[in-house]
Amino acid sequence: MIELPVPRGTTVRTLIALMVERWGAGLSPYFSDLDEARPLPHVRVLVNGQDIAFLHGTATRLQEGDEVLMLPLLGGG
């Protein structure tokens, strides 16, 4: 788990951009199409356990203490 301070009202989209800026270009292929509201093709993003597809997509605004999960697409079992 990583704690990352971000300004109040930051969206998921902005958070991802901050992560790419901080941790390098290796992350960016997983976060293409940031301007689109449709689900990201390679990563599942949840805020407090809820898929952002059922919040406001990448425009979802984060509140203090929010837990953001970013899961690679998986399968099987």
Place this chain on the structure above:
Amino acid sequence: MYEGGYAGKVLRIDLSTLTAREEPLSGDVARDFIGGAGFGIKYLFDEVAPRVDPLGPANKIVFALGPFTGTAVPCASRMAVAAKSPLTGAVGLALTGGHFPTELKLAGFDALIVEGRAEKPTYVWIKNNQVRFRDASGLWGMKTTDCQQVIKDELKDQNIRIACIGPAGENLSRLACIINEMRASGRKGLGAVMGSKNLKAIAVRGTGTVSVASPGDLKSAKGEMARAMKESPVLYPAFSHTGTPSNVDNTCALGIFPAKNWTATGEFSPVEQIGVEALKARNVGREFCSGCPVGCSQLNLARRDPYSGMLAEGPEFETMYSFGGETGVDNVDAIIAADRLSDELGLDTISAGVAIGFAMELYEKGIIGLEETRGLDLRFGNHESLGTLLRWMAYRNGIGDLLADGVRMAAKRIGRGSERYAMHVKGLELPAYDVRGAKAHGLNYATSYTGADHNRGYAFQEIFGIPIPYAVDRFATVGKGKLTKWNQDVRTATADCPTMCVFILDMAVPHIARENTAALMRAVTGMMYAAPDIEKVGERINNLARAFNVREGFTRADDGLPERLMTEPLRHGASIGHLISRDDLSQMLDEYYAARGWDLATGVPTKAKLEELGLAYVTDQLPTE
């Protein structure tokens, strides 16, 4: 009539008379049921009368392949095994992979139907069209790997493939499975059905070929499938090199990895100890089923004493749950060893692990004590108890004799309020995924025709976020009835019947599953299917299986969930606060029955629905509306 894909023959084996005869595979049956689970359920419904003792000679076991098995279609070395389950009393269906399915198809058969009961331990030896019955007295008592090797040596052919039972099946444990190579037709006590027939093994050698209707069309259809597999963001390299255990990490993150008999989900999340990274350090290779390019079966070698040196083909994710989460054990080497031991004894790892977790909760609550456990400390997390309990279950020693028949029967015999801790539906122990955080998956557990069975209608939309046929809110209840029907029908028709690997459905072709299967069916068999026809086959089979269960006395009341899931919200993790209340379940069931065209009050398929599916002959055998 089919023009390819099928061998065209079913082998009927009578163990009472030690005779075998071939019969032709009907074109109508092939068209309407495709193969695999379809054939299994069709033969069960038609030939196993209501109220038959599942461990008596009138039960039958069907081993059924699909039209793609043995052809150039990848990922099709799969076989369905069907019988009336001694664990649930309902349809018992399991699927296996590996090499045995292909070998049986190349021997020239689409299905085996095993009937009656041999007078003494016997194994069946099939070499192409020659069938022999051989004395298995010397094999009786053997663990499964040894049994397979001894048969190969006895018959002087190391290329023979064998499906066999271990001591658990011989001792009629209702949790017994059937093992081929190190794969399992794992659940529903099918190994006990073989044991009740004194059938130790089926050995097969097949040197034939399987023709296809249109090689040109098959090349094209295969190309489409291969492209989808290559484009999958999951299949290569991730899934092929990690296999299913990556789901430990996933479900822990989602707060749905069940722990300590479903009391500590979201709280006990041992990713570091038993997740993907822990297994990487034990990985020593991969296994490939016949004709599969993915090779997702991981070989893992336990490294720490007293387990070091134990090699498993696995553990799969479900086993990481059953021997890890469910028991509170966070020792990955102990889990590897328990997995291998279960395979050798011929025990279903899922049910065995849940039975152990059940016993652990009873012990922690003081409902059973050291006297019942013969001094064995059954606190959650005691990894040293796993091996002992598995042996006790296989050999029916001590408390193992109670657990060997599953948690429902064990709870009935123990009493003292233990029933509320028995985690099962219809007698089948719950698989992984705490469904309080994945409600369509929960509805599938409640309604699957085999009991709580993740593989009959897996809600990959909720577990993996795959938005096919649409994106799904895992916490919602509205819409889950329709979704569950879709999941069950499509999975049945595109994996269980053609006998293709479900991982291809989930990870490569979920968006074109029906179309992919239809194209392959046209190319291989020459029979004309479109995508809706494929889904219809799935619907037909789910209805026929339901009819079998209704005939056995199952009703809406049996489509339930354990009390715990309906009254105890999750207290930790990313799914905190969620449960499936009785009202939630009732509402989802109403929607599901409406989607299925079943009577809302009873859950019985209506006459209209059965006639629509070409199952009019079934209606006379069901309770009237």
